[in-house]
Amino acid sequence: ATVVTVLAFGELTGISAICSPLVMLLAGCGACMVLGVLILVGKKRWFYPGILILLFFITLIFGKQLVNGCALLWNQISDRWTLKTGWVLPKLAASADTAAWSLLLVSVLVGILTATACCALAQCRIPVLAILIPGAMLTGMAAFRESAAFPHLLMTLLSAILFLLYSGGIIGKKSLGGI
Numbered sequence: 001a002t003v004v005t006v007l008a009f010g011e012l013t014g015i016s017a018i019c020s021p022l023v024m025l026l027a028g029c030g031a032c033m034v035l036g037v038l039i040l041v042g043k044k045r046w047f048y049p050g051i052l053i054l055l056f057f058i059t060l061i062f063g064k065q066l067v068n069g070c071a072l073l074w075n076q077i078s079d080r081w082t083l084k085t086g087w088v089l090p091k092l093a094a095s096a097d098t099a100a101w102s103l104l105l106v107s108v109l110v111g112i113l114t115a116t117a118c119c120a121l122a123q124c125r126i127p128v129l130a131i132l133i134p135g136a137m138l139t140g141m142a143a144f145r146e147s148a149a150f151p152h153l154l155m156t157l158l159s160a161i162l163f164l165l166y167s168g169g170i171i172g173k174k175s176l177g178g179i
Helices: 003-012 021-041 045-061 063-085 100-122 129-146 150-177
Strands: none
Touching: 003 021, 003 063, 003 100, 003 129, 003 150, 021 045, 021 100, 045 063, 045 100, 063 100, 100 129, 129 150
């Protein structure tokens, strides 16, 4: 679900045109792997405070570059919105000097945040809630009818749904078998 969310976000916002979505994927998958390791070790409750501390230090150290990257991302989204709807959104001032570095930091931030949101929804009582975010992104892609990657991402989302339902069924059988 995290992979679909990151790829759909990149296609929907147009950030994949100005920055590689590979960075978002690596950051998101890294956050998911950290959660997996913490679950195996039995320290799952350290994940969310750890992510908050990591984001705090990233913001503290690279605050100016993050603001510049967010402005560049907003300008890309507003250009895409204006192209599709005709409504003009205001532009934000952004420095072109550190554009590549700023977009790299924003890509890492987006990857970590989407992975954290998907991990949080996957740990709910109803694991299918993890499909809400990528489903919303794919709905946006379908509304804009822009990307050729839409059918592939839709198939990936459907396989993620089936995997979640299957894993929920296995967990349910194990808990019922122990009664």
